[in-house]
Amino acid sequence: GAVVSQHPSWVICKSGTSVKIECRSLDFQATTMFWYRQFPKQSLMLMATSNEGSKATYEQGVEKDKFLINHASLTLSTLTVTSAHPEDSSFYICSATPRAARGELFFGEGSRLTVL
Amino acid sequence: KNQVEQSPQSLIILEGKNCTLQCNYTVSPFSNLRWYKQDTGRGPVSLTIMTFSENTKSNGRYTATLDADTKQSSLHITASQLSDSASYMCVVRGGSYIPTFGRGTSLIVHP
Numbered sequence A: 001g002a003v004v005s006q007h008p009s010w011v012i013c014k015s016g017t018s019v020k021i022e023c024r025s026l027d028f029q030a031t032t033m034f035w036y037r038q039f040p041k042q043s044l045m046l047m048a049t050s051n052e053g054s055k056a057t058y059e060q061g062v063e064k065d066k067f068l069i070n071h072a073s074l075t076l077s078t079l080t081v082t083s084a085h086p087e088d089s090s091f092y093i094c095s096a097t098p099r100a101a102r103g104e105l106f107f108g109e110g111s112r113l114t115v116l
Numbered sequence B: 001k002n003q004v005e006q007s008p009q010s011l012i013i014l015e016g017k018n019c020t021l022q023c024n025y026t027v028s029p030f031s032n033l034r035w036y037k038q039d040t041g042r043g044p045v046s047l048t049i050m051t052f053s054e055n056t057k058s059n060g061r062y063t064a065t066l067d068a069d070t071k072q073s074s075l076h077i078t079a080s081q082l083s084d085s086a087s088y089m090c091v092v093r094g095g096s097y098i099p100t101f102g103r104g105t106s107l108i109v110h111p
Helices: none
Strands: A006-007 A010-013 A021-027 A028-038 A045-051 A067-071 A076-081 A091-097 A113-116 B004-007 B010-014 B021-026 B030-038 B045-051 B056-059 B061-069 B071-079 B086-093 B097-099 B107-109
Touching: A006 A091, A010 A021, A021 A028, A021 A091, A021 A113, A028 A067, A028 A076, A045 A067, A076 A091, B004 B086, B010 B021, B010 B056, B021 B030, B021 B086, B030 B061, B030 B071, B045 B056, B045 B061, B045 B071, B071 B086
Parallel strands: A010 A113, B010 B107
Antiparallel strands: A006 A021, A021 A076, A028 A045, A028 A091, A067 A076, A091 A113, B004 B021, B021 B071, B030 B045, B030 B086, B056 B061, B061 B071, B086 B097, B086 B107
């Protein structure tokens, strides 16, 4: 089946540093990628929708200067958490919709960010 | 406004018992509905996908139903196992293929 890979799967960083998380569709071209964050025992919260070659659309309350999203190719989207703070510690998940099957939605395995 | 409501919020059952999770939605127009299972610390994994014309779909011990008229779906788990302990999420996609997520049902299966 279709695979969406996230890297890194976990990362620990110091407060004030920036962290980049990659989301790759390994065997399909993704027209749209979604980024979510999830706090413990809570549901997924959509952060932004990213279409290849265009600017990401952010959900209300999500700071676009804080969470930089780049969707430079049909197989790669990146989320950069800038000047990370402890409250940014969370589980970040991406999902992707194949160009050839817009009704499908495949999730990555998630990336756990811990900011010290 | 497109919404997906799931119930119950959490559920605890004994191993071997059956259970049913509910999903009500207001997404329109309707494209498809998926049930996902998310283990703690992992990404969601698709269990079933249902389109407008499908009423029932099974995947092993998981059986999903869809009533497009009442905009309701259910996920029935038969003979639960400890490994079924997870969060189950209902995701509905509308005409623009933008997904609307339910808040999930947390299922705990006790031995």
